[in-house]
Amino acid sequence: MGEPEGAVPLSPGLTVALTGGTGFVGGAIIRRLLEDRVRVRALVRPASLASCFEAKGLTWIHGELGDRESLRRLVEGASAVIHCAGSVRGACPADFEPANVSGVERIVAAARESAGHPRLLLFSSLAARSPELSDYAASKRRGEDALRSAAQGLDWTILRPPAVYGPGDREMLPLLQWMRRGILFVPGSGAGRLSLIYVSDLAEAVLCWLMNGSGLNGCFEPHDGKAGGYSWEEIRGVARELYRRSVLRVDIPRPLLELAARLNIPASRFFGYRPMLTPGKVRELCHQDWVCHDEDFRRAVNWSPRVGLAEGLRRTLG
Numbered sequence: 001m002g003e004p005e006g007a008v009p010l011s012p013g014l015t016v017a018l019t020g021g022t023g024f025v026g027g028a029i030i031r032r033l034l035e036d037r038v039r040v041r042a043l044v045r046p047a048s049l050a051s052c053f054e055a056k057g058l059t060w061i062h063g064e065l066g067d068r069e070s071l072r073r074l075v076e077g078a079s080a081v082i083h084c085a086g087s088v089r090g091a092c093p094a095d096f097e098p099a100n101v102s103g104v105e106r107i108v109a110a111a112r113e114s115a116g117h118p119r120l121l122l123f124s125s126l127a128a129r130s131p132e133l134s135d136y137a138a139s140k141r142r143g144e145d146a147l148r149s150a151a152q153g154l155d156w157t158i159l160r161p162p163a164v165y166g167p168g169d170r171e172m173l174p175l176l177q178w179m180r181r182g183i184l185f186v187p188g189s190g191a192g193r194l195s196l197i198y199v200s201d202l203a204e205a206v207l208c209w210l211m212n213g214s215g216l217n218g219c220f221e222p223h224d225g226k227a228g229g230y231s232w233e234e235i236r237g238v239a240r241e242l243y244r245r246s247v248l249r250v251d252i253p254r255p256l257l258e259l260a261a262r263l264n265i266p267a268s269r270f271f272g273y274r275p276m277l278t279p280g281k282v283r284e285l286c287h288q289d290w291v292c293h294d295e296d297f298r299r300a301v302n303w304s305p306r307v308g309l310a311e312g313l314r315r316t317l318g
């Protein structure tokens, strides 16, 4: 990818501080940054040490978002701070708040206190566009608001990715595996359209932001390059062509999803897990417009996605 006029070349001593590095998206970002010899300092919670991996240029900072001292060590001397940690599962607002709202406030505060005034990148979600749908969506919007109100004088950017898929993802994997077996499950009426993004393209977008995205101070919706997103029929068509087989479309009626979601809440309390399928998630799944628009972001950071759905499925499922 060529550099646009005015692009800031990556300096060899660049250090990026990152939260969420033990997760699907954060791990992919770490690997991409290290490939370009950017040094990465990543926060890891004590309970998640098993998810750490070793790599040259990568340092794990043991700590919590609620612990000011560990955040100070994380961001000190960093040129940029990427807050990618986020709670994506939960039954109530309190499950989402620590990573998605107060975590943002604390990261911004740590960046403010750091002598180098690092640039900030917040991983929000396209869901934040419709905060009324779910506790998750509302928490992502509140995190954005927290950043905007506390970041005056700082250089900040918000990314709202659509559904992200790729190797290492656990949320979409079962659906993709069913599709390869010849069944596409479609939530609700299936009349909506959605954008998608392959994880390495998103990681590349972060690298381009690092190189070229100074002073954006705005909110962007990167996607895989399919203008107008996908209909479920288009997704089915891609799968049919890729797997050279018929793909049966199975529409799951909204009332059935709602019933399953309602039952999932007490089950999650009883068995002690954080639920993904909740009434709020059903409203998200049945929402008609999850289409991203990213021309401004692409131009600003000189990024183009490279992996369309067929190639992304091939790379994800082999």
Ligand SMILES: NC(=O)c1ccc[n+]([C@@H]2O[C@H](COP(=O)([O-])OP(=O)(O)OC[C@H]3O[C@@H](n4cnc5c(N)ncnc54)[C@H](OP(=O)(O)O)[C@@H]3O)[C@@H](O)[C@H]2O)c1
Binding pocket: 019, 020, 021, 022, 023, 024, 025, 026, 044, 045, 047, 048, 051, 064, 065, 083, 084, 085, 086, 087, 088, 098, 099, 103, 123, 124, 125, 126, 160, 161, 162, 163, 164, 165
């Ligand atoms: N995947 C998608 O389709 C998608 C789409 C749009 C936006 N996003 C956003 O992208 C970000 C990353 O998502 P992901 O798919 O990579 O999720 P993930 O695989 O579940 O990873 C979440 C990461 O956040 C960390 N985390 C969660 N709660 C935390 C807390 N209270 N304190 C510190 N760290 C915490 C986790 O750490 P532990 O390992 O310690 O739990 C993990 O590293 C999130 O902000 C999410 O909202 C994701």
